Amino acid sequence: MVNMQELQHIMEQDGNVVDREGGKIGKIGHVYLDDQSNEPEWVTASTGLFGTSESFVPLKGAVISGNDVAVTYSKDMIKEAPRVEADGHLSGSEEADLYNYYGLDYAGVGNAAGGPGAAGTTGAPKTVGPEAGIDETVRKEQIDTDGGDSRG
Template sequence: MITTDQLRTLTGLDVHDRDGDRIGTVGRIRQDDAGRPAWAGVRTGLFGRTESLVPLEGAHLDDDRLVVPFARAVVKEAPAVDTPPDEPLTPHDVRRLCDHYGLLWFGAENVRILRPRLPGRRSIG
């Protein structure tokens, strides 16, 4: 789990998937609509021009790299979002990202809690 103190050190770190394969580098940290850091932008592709969002839920630091609990291909195929980087993600964007990563999404008055989806369960909005 990423702590609040560690958030300041994430930008520019290498991002690795659950199998140890390098995905890219950490770009911007995106907040949920309650202002909590919830997503990391992962710069991929030539010169890091493409950025995929990955949830910080379940991620951890391993020395000088961020390790996410997803396969490289899953991160690279994440849906693009239209929300400007300095604004919280829209509920629509969060729903699409949670569906992509197989996360449950509980919504209640600007509070979003991400939990790993349990087998046999559907997303709740």
């Protein structure tokens, strides 16, 4: 499993999301943590014309490959995933839609209720951890990859 420390390092290196063969899908946008386990669960990749869209990609089965995150899905599949705003939090229904699209079992993943409508996933800042001086309350908010706070 890919951990937050590895992802933080890759994001600092402007890493990409790539397929297993190393084909670039897009630049890493945001990392989303499971609300219950606080573990990385999703990453967004810049897709679309000029990278103007962000597509959610599950980190299940992903591995670190140099300064990139290699996922088990094709670029075409990722580009066709349901569109969800990268606004800092996935609702239970948004998360369930994404799990369903990628053919993953949502029932046992990181929520106590075990199904749609339960706890969702929270966007993580680019830099996290005690060394970054970010406490858990800030960690629960999404901060864009340029380090700016997107809470408005």
